[in-house]
Amino acid sequence: MLSQLPLFAGGEIVRGFGRGSKELGIPTANFPLEVVKSLPESLPTGAYYGWANVDNGPVHKMVLSIGWNPFYNNKEKSVETHMLHDFNCDLYGQTLKICIVGYLRPERSFDSLESLIAAIRGDIEQAKAFLDEADKAKLKEAPFFTEKLCSSK
Known part of the structure; x- marks a missing residue:
């Protein structure tokens, strides 16, 4: 169900599978499992678009994948964010915030x-x-x- 959009989420950037930059040439910032599990269960898996920032820095356009990435047969659901900005450093341990604005396509x-x-x-x-588009840019x-971000500990 996409009525939850826009949807905001945030958390620490953790190591993913190491495929984004190396295999795909499309680096991603990955959330820990607890952030993935905090998303509404009714949110369909697939590709989304929106806005993202790191450590309260500038906000950039992004695309993200929510799901099991069937091409790779993942065993755990993941959220992998690709920001449309070149970062010159590793982002592990920094805080990623995302605003999921819209749905692009189902996972396949x-x-x-x-x-x-x-x-x-x-x-x-x-x-x-x-x-x-103006209505999406304002987000x-x-x-x-x-x-x-408040910690839930």
Whole structure:
């Protein structure tokens, strides 16, 4: 159910599977399992777009995958965020905040690594266009991106 959008989430960036940068050329910032489990169960798996920032810094366009990544046969659900910005450092341990604005496509497997990369590149181009629309662009200014996240410990 997509009526929950926009959806805000945040947490520490942790190591993922090591595929984003190395295999795909599309680096991702990954949430720990507790953040993944905090998302509504009714949220469909697939590719989404929205806004993201790291440690209350500038807000950037992003695409993200929510699901099991069937091409890789993952055993655990993950949330992998690709920000449309080049960072010159590792982001592990820093705080990632995301605003999921819209849904791009359902999760599916691919015949080849090349077709997976092509689909993600298509997602990126769609996200850029959607996020330039006024109603979606205004979410970049959401107070969430400058507020301190509360710990649930």
